[in-house]
Amino acid sequence: MRLLAEGLSARRGEDLIFNDISFALGAGEALVVTGPNGSGKSTLLRVLAGLLRAESGRLRIEGGPAEIAHPYELSHYLGHRNAMKQELTVRENLSFWQRFMGDSPGGSGIDVAAAAEAVGLAGITHLPFGYLSAGQQRRMAMAKLLAAYRPIWLLDEPTAALDAGADKLFAALVTAHLERGGILIAATHQPLGLGSTQSLQMKGFTH
């Protein structure tokens, strides 16, 4: 399966925030998007997730499942916000997303307890999500990536609020995802500790 972007551009207000972005990612490949604040990293990820309309260009999947209409249906999107409810327990949150999202063809998510263990927080799934610290919340949001299977991960500043140990843990999760033939696109300032990756440098507004 390959994810292809051809000549993507998007508008923020009057101006194009980026123009003519193209890349091709095969199974097991990662793209790291870097650039200064406001250069359009998050915007690019939201375009890839289908949450913003691209001004021009197109995004498609080659060799994916036939019934998929848009690449975002095969994607996990982890934005700045964690998409978890403060009032519900961690287990309720994770099992909701697991059941609601379901698995994409070609894989299956792991059990909620196992997902929490994979992010190193096995013992606290009975607590309300709002009780956790910012770093723990971020790690639980990552557990969501494991609970429902999606071949493409779109991560926006995934390691913000994480300590050094969790950084390594995250790198291991991503490496395992890539080894299983997944695709990763991450916007970040910090090195993610991955091996060989493609990189894309965003420059900001083009006039």
Place this chain on the structure above:
Amino acid sequence: MIALFFRDLKLSVRAGGGTMIGVLFFMTVVAVVPFGVGPDLNLLSRIGPAMLWIGALLASLLGLDRLFQAEREDGSLDLLLMQETPLLMTVFVKCAAHWAATGLPLVIASPLLGLFMNMNELAIGATMLTLLAGTPAITFIGAVGAAVAVALPRGGLLVSILVLPLAIPVLIFGVSAVYAAIEDPAPFLPPFMILMAITLFFAVIGPVAAAAALRHSAD
């Protein structure tokens, strides 16, 4: 989809949810009326059904603005928009859960409040039945307002103002069906059938419009 229904139900029942607030507001509105109009029992039983309906309408508008805004604030809306399941279905299920958590308790509380208004059994029964048939329509209409105002901070009042004109027919036919049931010459069925038609109509139109508004609110 069932997972979404029960999650929303849990959220409304837990602390900070809308269920109790709606019922309490309904009680407050109706309980205040007898103090305002005085202790004339005949007058109270005459205006009772209308007061119950107005109270239920206002109470069900109360929590509507949070329907999608809460999802947007914590980022869940992004994920709801990205799924393979049609957004239409997601919106419909969210409306159903919202009604079960906030509309249904109003229907259940209405007989008790009917006693406050000196209504007889027939009037109480008719009011309950029309509320049961009519309040879902208010939720479906409200979902459109909630979706339009999803990106606005303090959109609550705006949602009520957007929704109220569309909800007026529900109020008119709901109340007239109750009066038709308790006053002999008028037939009960025609206004009640129209009330149900309004609910079915908005059960289709509401999710379509709300889904379209949500798609365009993304930024």
